[in-house]
Each structure stands twice: as structure tokens, then as C-alpha cells.
Amino acid sequence: MGFYLSKSRTVMHNLKPKLGSLGVMFHQSSGIASFYHHQESQSGLIKNLGAGSCNRPTLFTIWRSEHFKAEKQLDCKQNCGGPQVLNFPGGNVKFTSELDFLPEGLEERVHCYRILDENGQLTSSNFVQCFQISDELAVRMYTYMAMLQTMDTIFYEAQRQGRISFYVTAIGEEAINIASAAALQLDDPVFPQYRESGVLLWRGFTLQEFANQCFGNKNDNCKGRQMPAHYGSVKHNYFTVASTVATQVPHAVGAAYSLKMDRINACSITYFGDGGTSTGDFHAALNFAAVMEAPVIFFCRNNGWAISTPVGDQFRSDGIVVRGQAYGVHSIRVDGNDALAIYSAVRAARQMAITEQRPVLIEALTYRGGHHTTSDDSTRYRSAEEIEWWRVAQCPVSRFRKWLEKEGWWNSDAETELRASLRKQVLHAIQVAEQVEKPPVADIFTDVYDAPPSNLHEQETTLVEAIEKHPKEYPPNFSC
Amino acid sequence: MAAIVQGIGATAAPSASSNKFLLSSLGSSLLEKKRNFFVVRSDGKCYTGLNQQQRRAQNVVTNAVATKEEKASAAVGSKPGHELLLFEALREGLEEEMDRDPCVCVMGEDVGHYGGSYKVTKGLAEKYGDLRVLDTPIAENSFTGMGIGAAMTGLRPIVEGMNMGFLLLAFNQISNNCGMLHYTSGGQFKIPIVIRGPGGVGRQLGAEHSQRLESYFQSIPGIQMVACSTAYNAKGLMKAAIRSDNPVILFEHVLLYNLKERIPDEEYVLNLEEAEMVRPGEHVTILTYSRMRYHVMQAAKTLVNKGYDPEVIDIRSLKPFDLYTIGNSVKKTHRVLIVEECMRTGGIGASLTAAINENFHDHLDAPIVCLSSQDVPTPYAGTLEEWTLVQPAQIVAAVEQLCL
Numbered sequence: 001m002g003f004y005l006s007k008s009r010t011v012m013h014n015l016k017p018k019l020g021s022l023g024v025m026f027h028q029s030s031g032i033a034s035f036y037h038h039q040e041s042q043s044g045l046i047k048n049l050g051a052g053s054c055n056r057p058t059l060f061t062i063w064r065s066e067h068f069k070a071e072k073q074l075d076c077k078q079n080c081g082g083p084q085v086l087n088f089p090g091g092n093v094k095f096t097s098e099l100d101f102l103p104e105g106l107e108e109r110v111h112c113y114r115i116l117d118e119n120g121q122l123t124s125s126n127f128v129q130c131f132q133i134s135d136e137l138a139v140r141m142y143t144y145m146a147m148l149q150t151m152d153t154i155f156y157e158a159q160r161q162g163r164i165s166f167y168v169t170a171i172g173e174e175a176i177n178i179a180s181a182a183a184l185q186l187d188d189p190v191f192p193q194y195r196e197s198g199v200l201l202w203r204g205f206t207l208q209e210f211a212n213q214c215f216g217n218k219n220d221n222c223k224g225r226q227m228p229a230h231y232g233s234v235k236h237n238y239f240t241v242a243s244t245v246a247t248q249v250p251h252a253v254g255a256a257y258s259l260k261m262d263r264i265n266a267c268s269i270t271y272f273g274d275g276g277t278s279t280g281d282f283h284a285a286l287n288f289a290a291v292m293e294a295p296v297i298f299f300c301r302n303n304g305w306a307i308s309t310p311v312g313d314q315f316r317s318d319g320i321v322v323r324g325q326a327y328g329v330h331s332i333r334v335d336g337n338d339a340l341a342i343y344s345a346v347r348a349a350r351q352m353a354i355t356e357q358r359p360v361l362i363e364a365l366t367y368r369g370g371h372h373t374t375s376d377d378s379t380r381y382r383s384a385e386e387i388e389w390w391r392v393a394q395c396p397v398s399r400f401r402k403w404l405e406k407e408g409w410w411n412s413d414a415e416t417e418l419r420a421s422l423r424k425q426v427l428h429a430i431q432v433a434e435q436v437e438k439p440p441v442a443d444i445f446t447d448v449y450d451a452p453p454s455n456l457h458e459q460e461t462t463l464v465e466a467i468e469k470h471p472k473e474y475p476p477n478f479s480c
Numbered sequence: 481m482a483a484i485v486q487g488i489g490a491t492a493a494p495s496a497s498s499n500k501f502l503l504s505s506l507g508s509s510l511l512e513k514k515r516n517f518f519v520v521r522s523d524g525k526c527y528t529g530l531n532q533q534q535r536r537a538q539n540v541v542t543n544a545v546a547t548k549e550e551k552a553s554a555a556v557g558s559k560p561g562h563e564l565l566l567f568e569a570l571r572e573g574l575e576e577e578m579d580r581d582p583c584v585c586v587m588g589e590d591v592g593h594y595g596g597s598y599k600v601t602k603g604l605a606e607k608y609g610d611l612r613v614l615d616t617p618i619a620e621n622s623f624t625g626m627g628i629g630a631a632m633t634g635l636r637p638i639v640e641g642m643n644m645g646f647l648l649l650a651f652n653q654i655s656n657n658c659g660m661l662h663y664t665s666g667g668q669f670k671i672p673i674v675i676r677g678p679g680g681v682g683r684q685l686g687a688e689h690s691q692r693l694e695s696y697f698q699s700i701p702g703i704q705m706v707a708c709s710t711a712y713n714a715k716g717l718m719k720a721a722i723r724s725d726n727p728v729i730l731f732e733h734v735l736l737y738n739l740k741e742r743i744p745d746e747e748y749v750l751n752l753e754e755a756e757m758v759r760p761g762e763h764v765t766i767l768t769y770s771r772m773r774y775h776v777m778q779a780a781k782t783l784v785n786k787g788y789d790p791e792v793i794d795i796r797s798l799k800p801f802d803l804y805t806i807g808n809s810v811k812k813t814h815r816v817l818i819v820e821e822c823m824r825t826g827g828i829g830a831s832l833t834a835a836i837n838e839n840f841h842d843h844l845d846a847p848i849v850c851l852s853s854q855d856v857p858t859p860y861a862g863t864l865e866e867w868t869l870v871q872p873a874q875i876v877a878a879v880e881q882l883c884l
Contacts, residue, residue, distance in 0.1 A: 222668075232665040247653060258629070284623075288623065454800065
């Protein structure tokens with residue numbers, strides 16, 4: 001809000017200051033004083049999980065199409081303020097004569113929203129009333145959590161056996177993956193980091209397609225271009241994983257902007273870890289989303305570790321949830337190992353993001369059960385006891401199963417049958433993928449641009465000639 | 481890359497016979513005036529204008545102009561086209577594309593209400609609304625990333641770097657995402673983004689604001705780079721860049737924004753991969769782009785007086801190079817001089833030298849000479865700054881040396 005004050009006065013006269021859209025809606029003439037007032041009344045909304053929203057929907061249509069004259073803001077100096085208050089852009093600020101610094105954090109850490117405890121018991125009866133999860137949906141969620149677990153375990157072993165070169169597991173984060181995906185619609189674009197293959201799994205990417213990508217074979221929909229676990233699928237609205245950290249966070253804001261422009265009833269979601277929140281991209285993306293009132297969900301998987309860097313070395317704030325307020329973004333902390341909490345939080349966030357056209361930040365506290373990737377050995381920097389405790393006592397999959405069993409929707413026979421079937425399916429997918437040949441040489445040069453330019457044609461010819469001349473120097477199944 | 485056909489109105493066909501018809505119908509006084517209708521406003525140096533009647537590069541003949549401003553009253557009614565400044569031409573191209581396609585949007589710092597620090601987006605926010613002409617907070621990497629996300633979900637954003645140098649902050653997004661995601665996704669997601677901004681050495685803007693980024697970005701696979709130098713090609717390249725499905729970086733120059741030129745009223749779109757023949761000749765091929773084009777044309781005046789006949793080509797397409805036009809020229813003149821504003825090490829000239837040597841070695845009678853700025857940050861003092869740039873006198877000396 002205050003950025004234009006740094007410019008010269010002549011510029012300011014020409015500038016039309018951008019007052020908050022809320023000021024546009026409710027107080028057309030008195031500008032910024034009203035902005036902050038309205039802000040405060042919005043904070044009660046977060047408790048109304050299912051209640052929908054107030055006046056904000058109409059904002060959608062007239063937001064940012066109004067312009068204000070500089071003079072209107074200057075008028076305010078006479079009307080508002082006084083000796084106690086500074087009429088500053090953004091709202092009135094009360095003076096104080098106490099030399100008091102804000103503490104670095106609240107006395108108590110922000111509470112963590114949870115529905116199921118470790119034993120699969122509901123901690124609140126409200127839940128059942130607010131969010132009717134059918135047995136069908138719950139069993140489906142469990143099936144996919146088990147599928148993700150199986151896929152991760154077997155693919156990890158395949159890497160250890162040398163059959164694939166690299167893999168990223170989401171062990172310990174199955175609830176985050178599946179429950180958040182279940183709360184979204186296919187219209188919501190997903191911008192993942194790399195530990196969210198469960199979201200793609202939920203949306204319908206088959207085990208065979210996963211295997212094909214990991215083996216980088218001819219049937220890979222990414223044409224062998226990316227490392228294993230860097231999935232992407234336009235028909236599942238899941239944007240291709242890039243290895244760069246947190247670059248997807250501003251992409252999600254851009255996608256939200258696109259949805260807003262096209263007035264589509266959807267929101268974008270992006271996932272990132274605790275480490276990713278240290279990047280400049282994270283900061284600016286949250287800031288942008290707040291300023292632009294973009295319908296985006298920022299989902300932080302705070303799993304305690306960024307490779308070998310524990311969160312204590314990553315930041316000194318109370319996790320990520322407190323940062324939302326710094327940017328003017330509604331935020332919540334949830335138990336990342338509780339599928340029901342995640343499901344309800346994401347559903348509420350989606351509703352808020354779309355109907356109120358605002359970003360929402362969700363911090364899920366969880367634990368990275370596996371290594372960072374197959375190129376890491378986490379026992380080198382953390383104790384085996386710690387890993388064991390989280391994997392056993394806090395396992396999201398077993399917790400959810402216990403709840404299902406209590407509800408009478410699952411039993412040990414079904415469990416055995418499911419696990420056997422899943423294992424068979426995953427192994428089969430790997431076996432098939434391993435046999436398929438790799439993409440042809442021509443795929444090195446396509447998709448760099450919409451059509452290959454002359455220099456790439458030349459380079460392709462040179463390479464093909466080299467292969468034909470010295471076939472023994474190149475891999476045997478390297479076809480042209 | 482798909483070639484973009486130049487959309488030209490029926491009246492302005494590029495054949496010689498129709499030219500004569502047009503010229504004779506407008507009267508002989510106009511014939512003389514036609515070559516003198518451009519004025520340099522920005523740096524006081526003379527430069528040549530384009531012959532309005534001819535679109536195809538080969539037939540363009542240009543002359544150095546008089547320094548007097550054209551009298552608008554003289555031929556307003558009878559002259560085709562309309563006059564404007566280069567930044568207005570950019571804006572016109574932008575506006576036409578925004579009218580044509582509702583997915584086109586602009587984002588950058590101060591592009592909305594302020595109208596852009598070089599006024600390229602002036603008036604657009606009032607016309608299209610704050611959402612389509614978006615003012616962003618100061619985070620180049622992030623708003624470029626935002627543009628990439630928007631492009632992948634169906635919009636056609638134009639990201640403006642207030643100064644090209646600021647886009648160094650966006651390098652990660654440009655290199656690792658913009659250039660790559662179409663490829664790594666197996667062609668599933670396309671990124672039809674245009675990244676543009678003023679660069680080059682200005683008037684004592686200091687080292688950080690005198691960056692020439694074309695040399696840093698030229699290696700990035702997946703992007704295209706073009707540099708505009710006249711109002712005519714600025715508008716045409718802007719439109720072509722917006723219509724292209726590939727990510728395109730459009731390099732503008734801080735000192736060229738106030739160049740005045742008469743451009744056609746009819747809609748036209750230029751080819752992103754084509755070079756522009758500024759002055760055909762026989763003795764030497766001078767390859768240049770952006771502001772150095774004007775230094776070259778200044779030197780060309782002197783060279784012509786000294787009896788040389790230089791062929792001047794504005795390469796325009798920095799990635800990929802138009803080796804067809806360049807090759808034809810080299811085969812004709814057998815001597816090449818490259819004049820560029822970027823630094824010697826790893827510059828556009830270095831790549832161009834390599835490309836020409838590789839492809840046309842047998843046609844060269846002399847080693848390629850490349851005149852570039854020195855490998856120093858641009859100093860602030862006016863005299864020092866001037867000496868870091870290639871000046872016309874050096875160009876003349878280099879040609880004389882080359883043509884010995």
C-alpha cells in the first residue's frame with residue numbers, strides 16, 4: 001500500500017492510488033480508513049467452516065476495475081485521524097508511548113487442528129456433523145494411501161536393485177497426499193514440489209504410467225525427459241515437477257490469476273516443504289497472492305527436515321503458519337498425519353479461496369519417514385529411534401485404518417487382500433515398464449520449441465550420423 | 481519454429497511495379513520526400529529510416545537523413561501510414577494484440593496505473609482493467625514465475641522487466657522453467673510468454689542499469705530472442721512474439737524509445753527469425769542489432785563518401801540467427817564485420833562469429849572482425865561511458881582495415 005509514497009510528489013499527483021478492493025466495495029468515498037475496519041470483521045470467518053461467505057463474492061465482479069483519484073485520499077487527512085492516531089495507508093495506526101518490541105513469537109505455539117488421534121479415535125463429535133464422509137470415500141482414501149505406500153516401497157527397492165536410477169518416497173506423508181487430493185476437484189491445477197505423487201495417483205494416473213516415467217521408456221508421457229518421480233500430466237491438471245525448489249509456488253499464483261481472469265470456479269494448489277519456505281519465490285508468491293487476491297492454496301508439508309537441515313536451522317519462526325499473517329493470508333496448522341483433519345481443512349480452504357477470492361496457507365506437521373531421496377542416507381544425521389517413532393506411532397495409514405475398522409468399514413481380511421493385490425499390481429507395472437524400449441533419438445530434439453529450428457535439425461543430423469558410423473559406442477537399444 | 485506470415489494490406493505489395501504505381505500517383509515531390517521522413521530524437525545522431533513501400537528486406541534502400549524535423553503539414557493527407565515514436569509503436573502492437581485475444585495480459589512493476597517506466601503500457605490499465613495490466617510487487621523471479629504459471633494455464637502474458645538488468649533476478653525461472661517445462665513435460669504444457677524490457681547502455685545510468693542480457697540468455701535452450709531497433713520492427717516483433725507459442729525475450733533499448741517513424745496503418749506482423757537488410761552493398765557485410773545499427777549507419781555515411789559499399793544487416797533475431805540472410809550476404813561480400821553493444825567475452829558476436837566460421841568458412845576472404853564493448857562494467861562518467869561503446873569512427877577504421 002505504501003510503496004508509492006517513496007516516489008516524488010509530482011508522480012503522486014498523477015498516480016491513482018490503489019485502495020484495497022474492500023474499500024471499493026463498501027466505502028466508495030472514504031477510502032483507506034474503511035479498508036482496515038473491514039479487514040478485522042473478516043477474521044471471524046475462519047471459524048465458519050461450512051458457512052460459506054459473506055459479501056465477498058460480488059467483489060469478484062467489480063474488483064480492480066475502479067480507479068481512484070489521488071485527491072480522495074488526501075481528503076481523508078481532515079476527516080480521520082487526530083492526535084492519537086496516524087492516518088497511514090493501510091488503515092489508522094494508534095500511537096503508543098511504550099517502547100515495546102513485539103516478541104519474536106507468541107508465548108504458545110499456534111494450535112494444531114486434529115480430528116483423529118494416534119489410535120484412530122475421533123477427538124471431536126462435531127466432525128461427523130460437519131463433514132459427512134461416506135464409507136465409500138473413506139475406503140477409497142485408505143486404498144489409495146495403501147497404494148501409495150506400496151508403490152513407494154517397491155519402487156524404492158527397485159532403485160536399490162539398480163533397476164531405476166533414482167526415486168523419491170512420500171513415506172509418512174500419505175495422508176497429506178491422498179486426503180488433500182480427495183478434497184479437491186480435477187479442475188484445480190496442482191503445482192507439486194516432488195513428494196506429492198499421491199495427488200496424481202488419486203487423480204487417475206495409473207501405476208503403469210508411474211512406472212513408465214520412472215523407467216523413462218517410450219511410453220512415458222514426458223518422453224524420457226525428466227528424472228524419475230518428476231511426473232506431470234496435463235489431463236490430470238498436475239503440472240510437471242521441476243527439480244528447482246519452490247519455483248512452482250509463483251506458478252500456482254499465476255495459475256490462480258488465470259482462473260480469476262477467466263472466472264473459473266476452481267482454485268490452484270501448490271505444495272512445498274519446510275525448506276522451500278526459505279526461498280525468495282515463496283515469500284514473493286505469498287505476497288503477490290495476497291495483493292492480487294488470488295484463489296490459491298499454499299500447502300506446506302512441514303516434515304521436519306530439508307535433506308539434512310532440521311527445521312531449527314531452517315527458520316526461527318513458529319513454523320510456517322505464522323508467516324501467513326505477515327502477508328495478510330489466512331492460515332491454519334493441521335496434523336499432517338491425520339487424513340480427516342487434512343481433508344476437512346483443504347475442503348474449507350478451497351471454499352474460502354474460490355468464494356472469497358483469497359489465498360490460504362495450510363501448514364501440515366508431519367515427518368519425512370524415508371530419506372530425502374534415494375541419494376541420501378538419513379541415518380547419518382538423525383537417530384534411528386526418531387525415525388522409528390514417527391513411522392510406527394504416527395503412521396498416517398495405520399491411524400486411518402484404525403478409524404475405518406472402528407467404523408466397521410474395514411477389517412483384516414480386506415487388508416490382506418488389498419495389500420497382496422497392490423503388491424502384485426506394482427510389481428507387474430515395473431516388469432512391463434522395464435521391457436519397453438527407450439524413446440528414440442529424435443525425442444532429444446522435439447519440444448524444445450513448438451517446431452525444431454534449423455540449428456536443432458543440424459545437430460540431430462550430426463548425432464544420427466555419429467550413431468550410424470559408430471553404433472558400438474552407443475547403447476544397444478538406441479534407435480533413431 | 482512456425483514462420484509467421486507478414487500480414488500486409490493489399491495496397492502495399494512488395495513488387496517493384498506496384499511501387500512505381502504508388503509513387504507516381506503520389507507525385508514526384510513525394511518521391512524526394514520519401515527518403516527523408518525520419519528524424520532522430522533520442523541521441524541526436526543521424527540514422528536512416530525504412531522505405532515504407534517495401535516490406536521484404538532485400539529491396540530496402542535507405543539513406544541517411546537530414547537532421548531537420550519533418551514538417552507534418554507537408555504531406556499528412558497524402559502519405560500512407562501514421563507517425564509515432566518507438567515506445568508508442570510497441571504500445572500499439574501490444575494494444576492490437578490485447579484487443580484481438582482476451583488471453584493476452586501484461587504484468588510488471590508500475591505497468592498499470594503508472595503506465596510503465598518507459599510508457600509502453602500507458603493507458604492500457606484504464607482500457608483493460610487492473611487485472612489484465614497487472615502491477616506486481618518487486619520480485620522479478622516471482623512475477624516471471626507467475627507469468628509462467630499463467631501461461632501454462634492458458635493465458636498469454638507479457639512480463640515487463642523495468643530494466644533488462646532486473647531480469648537477472650528472474651534467471652532461475654527463465655532458464656529452469658520457462659525454457660524447460662515444455663520439453664520436460666513431454667510437450668504437454670506450453671509457455672507462450674513474452675519477456676521484454678529495455679536494456680543496453682543508456683545515458684549515465686550506472687553499471688547496474690546498463691546491462692546487456694542477450695549474452696547471458698543466449699544459451700538457454702527453449703527460448704527465442706529478438707531485438708527491435710525501429711518503430712516498424714518494434715511493433716511487428718511485439719505482435720509476432722505475442723502470437724508465438726514459444727517463450728520469446730524481446731530486447732528493447734533505453735535510448736531508442738523516442739525514435740520517430742512512419743509505420744503502416746494496416747496490420748503487419750514480422751517474422752521472429754528473420755534478419756533485416758538495412759542497406760544492401762557489395763564490399764563488406766556489417767552485422768549488427770539494436771542501437772548499434774545507428775552507429776553503423778552513421779559510419780556507413782562516411783564509408784560511402786570514402787568509396788566503400790557496405791552491406792548492413794540488422795540481425796534482429798538473436799536466437800536463432802538468420803543464417804540464411806547472413807549466409808547470402810557473406811557469399812556476396814566475403815568479409816564480415818560484427819558490431820555489437822554487448823561485452824566481448826561470450827557475447828552475441830562471439831556466437832555469431834563461430835556460427836559464420838562454421839557454416840561459411842570457405843566464403844570468407846578475411847577473418848571475421850567483431851567490435852564489441854570491453855569487458856568492463858559501464859562507468860558512470862559520460863566520457864568514459866562513451867568510450868566503452870563502439871563508435872562510428874571505429875567502425876569506419878575496421879571496414880577500411882578489412883577491405884585492404
